[in-house]
Each structure stands twice: as C-alpha cells, then as structure tokens.
Amino acid sequence: MKKVKTQADHGNPVISIRGLKKSFEDFAVLRGIDLDLYQGENLVVLGRSGTGKSVLIKIISGLLKPDEGEITVLGHNLAHITEKELQELRIRIGFSFQNSALYDSMTVRKNLEFPLVRNQKNITRKEINTAVETVLDAVGLSHTINQMPAELSGGQRKRIGIARTLILKPEVMLYDEPTAGLDPITCIEINALINEVQQRFNTSSIIITHDLTCAKQTGDRIAMLLDGQFQRTGTFDEVFNTTDDRVKPFFDYNFIQ
Numbered sequence: 001m002k003k004v005k006t007q008a009d010h011g012n013p014v015i016s017i018r019g020l021k022k023s024f025e026d027f028a029v030l031r032g033i034d035l036d037l038y039q040g041e042n043l044v045v046l047g048r049s050g051t052g053k054s055v056l057i058k059i060i061s062g063l064l065k066p067d068e069g070e071i072t073v074l075g076h077n078l079a080h081i082t083e084k085e086l087q088e089l090r091i092r093i094g095f096s097f098q099n100s101a102l103y104d105s106m107t108v109r110k111n112l113e114f115p116l117v118r119n120q121k122n123i124t125r126k127e128i129n130t131a132v133e134t135v136l137d138a139v140g141l142s143h144t145i146n147q148m149p150a151e152l153s154g155g156q157r158k159r160i161g162i163a164r165t166l167i168l169k170p171e172v173m174l175y176d177e178p179t180a181g182l183d184p185i186t187c188i189e190i191n192a193l194i195n196e197v198q199q200r201f202n203t204s205s206i207i208i209t210h211d212l213t214c215a216k217q218t219g220d221r222i223a224m225l226l227d228g229q230f231q232r233t234g235t236f237d238e239v240f241n242t243t244d245d246r247v248k249p250f251f252d253y254n255f256i257q
Helices: 053-060 083-091 108-119 125-138 154-166 184-201 212-218 236-240 248-255
Strands: 009-024 027-039 042-046 068-073 093-096 172-176 204-209 221-226 229-234
Touching (some): 009 204, 027 042, 027 053, 027 068, 027 204, 042 053, 042 184, 083 093, 108 125, 125 184, 221 236, 236 248
Parallel strands (some): 042 204, 042 221
C-alpha cells in the first residue's frame, strides 16, 4: 500500500518543540530535541524500544513535565498553561493508547458515549447517537455497537479505541504503537485506517512506532530518534538512504530479502 501524498501546511505548525530534555534519575531519555508537526501531516517518530518515543507524546499531552525546553501545542505554551486550560486542550488532542484502553464492563456503545457525556454536558441523546454511529462507520465496525470488548479481536479493539478518540473531533491525533501485537494483515488495515482518519477528519498526527511497515505506509515525514535526539528527518527513503550503523539494521530487519 503506497502512502497517498498529502498537502501539509508547512507554514502552520500545530505542535512546535524546542530544546526538549527529559531524564529519569540519572538516565537522559530526551537530550534536547526540536520538532514541528504541521497542519494536516502524519509525522512518524521512529526508534527502538526504550528510546523515549512514548515519553515524547506523554509530554505533548501534558501527562509528563519536561526538565527543559519549550512545547507549544495548538497555540498554547505548555509551560504557561493553567490546569483548566490543559484540560480543555486535551479535548482537542486524541490519544490512541497502545492497549486501546477500553472499559471491559461497558459495551462498545457505552465506551464511545463515555467521553462525550463527560465532556459535553448539554449534549442530547440524538447527538450522542449520531456521533457514535459516525465514528463506528469511520472505523468500519458499525455492527459491533452492542458487543463487549471481550468479544472483539485485537484489531477490532484497536479500531474501537481510535473511534473513541475521534468522537470528540480532535485536531491532533497521537498514536502510541498502533500496530503493536497485531498480525500482518490487521497491521495493514490499521495503517490504512490511520491514513483514512487523516483525510476524512483533517487531523494532524504523530505516530509512535518501531514498525517500519507502519512508518512507510502512514508517514508523510519520518523522524528517527536515536540516542535521545532526532538524528535523521525526512521522507522514508531519505531517512533510510544511509550507511549509518544505527539506522541500517532497522531497515535490514524489516525489509531485507
């Protein structure tokens, strides 16, 4: 599946990061990174496990605080934002967790309704039903509306997790290892869904992964995180057109004949 080229607005960064540093005790995870996510872009952050990819998106969503650096998200500097403003900002950011984070005791319908009812106090039953039906249709799982999460496959759970994120109509999507633990065919389906979400809902997305197929199929731009910094940034081919011994094994493991 070839990635359809999108027209990102490179004059309009929705996320801007400068000099970001984060350590845990004596271990420096992020060592001064700069990054921009542009309007309408799918940006893949690629790297080995434990390199700080998930730490990065937790900082962007305000779940972790950086040690140093400046992060601006949708026009808000996270260092100068109140707790109330942060909560309002999070509604505009969709976070697709690696484990889907569904409530096992709720049906698919109730899982999708939950964020709507919690965040939109005056929403009507008709509006709730329409929103649920729209996002279920978007992920191709309308028939699962009354099922429990335990009745769904891993790929279906991932799709419902994305649907629950979309129901609040976020401007930015953060995907944490979206293909982890899935079979190859389901991975292709999830990659296609990420691209469809970008086009249908006009989202800007950061996709955290160490899966090169996911990176190649979803990324308009790739940022390679190595040794706590972005060492290579560009298209998939630009990033991997190198003899760098830190980068080449990634490609060889995934694609070598």
